[in-house]
Amino acid sequence: MPKAIITGITGQDGSYLAELLLSKGYDVWGLVRRSSSFNTARIDHLYQDPHHREVKLRLVYGDLNDSTSLANVLEEVKPDEVYNLGAQSHVRVSFDIPEYTGEISGMGSVRLLEAIRRQNLKTRFYQASSSELFGKVHEVPQKETTPFHPRSPYAAAKAYAYYITLNYREAYGMFAVNGILFNHESPRRGETFVTRKITRGATRIKVGLQDKLYMGNLESKRDWGFAGDYVEGMWRMLQTQEPDDFVLATGETHSVREFAEKVFASLDLDYKQYVEYDAKYERPAEVDLLLGDYAKAKTKLGWEPKVSFDGLVKMMVDADLVLAKEEKALADHKELVRQGQQ
Ligand code: NAP
């Protein structure tokens, strides 16, 4: 059985990747941070096996800020593959905590690579690089050869991680690759990223749980795909003969405004009546336009996105509408109980 370690397994991508690897028969080890509250909601369905079959998913405590924990888990597992998905991944927040973001999203990668190298492991390494690297873009669409121009502490940290991954490949012959992934979303997307914030907000408005949705810059454009498609691309990158770097994208771009308009319209609402501007969601430097060219991944990996933009919007709205209705039912029930007690 191949063995894989996933950092960031509790995040959006980590949960989809764990599902994919388990379905392929991998033994999966997930690195989790100690948290004062439960943070495994996205993967609970994977390790709570009602049939008591052999456990294929194990969680171990560790932190990308803690080299010892990384070396320990590598020594214990001696994995065939490591997927480094762990990060402080929020661009806006990275302006508030730039140093921490550098430690986790940048230095975390070299801590892992160095632990693999020092233990002489033959482990294949995937680095979660980002279209944020293109930042103030030098060409449209962006591809593997497009120059980088990071626009945030997050992107600067990811630039370091990108180059250190390339460096360990060139310097030590390690099978270390960068997946330069454009934005990818899902019903499991963190609620403070813009797509999920919109689908959560609009569905809560629809059922009467909130009145307004406060947002920042609606004019920026993103190439949005479905996270489930993208983890398949990550896996394919580690199955090739030669290590290489790949862009994964959809080749379509849409503005935040367009996303909001579509989501609200699908609920028979007009976004203009509900979306309000709040400057606190603006970034000190913005990435205005991302549009990816995934031709290399298509040719060399046979990878293509399957879920369309409209399909993604529908998937997210449908899932969040279910959540909003459950939340509303609970709120109504609590109100009835409260009235009964008066
Ligand atoms: P996410 O949902 O924010 O998940 C981030 C994961 O990193 C979580 O599991 C988090 O754990 C973990 N983490 C945070 N700090 C850590 C630390 N100090 N040590 C160990 N783990 C830590 O991100 P995502 O959307 O799944 O993205 C996965 C990766 O791809 C990230 O590296 C992101 O930067 C990159 N990326 C994402 C996109 C995208 O559009 N989604 C595009 C390009 C690149 P907790 O649950 O404990 O917080």
Ligand code: G4F
């Ligand atoms: O959803 P976002 O926060 O994603 P962003 O900044 O593009 O970063 C995401 O994708 C990257 C890949 O390109 C990843 F590397 C990164 O880890 C992360 O997953 O914001 C998208 C756009 C921005 O232009 C932002 O200014 O939406 C705009 N926006 C407008 N109002 C907002 C809001 N973003 C957020 N999060 N919240 C708002 O209220």
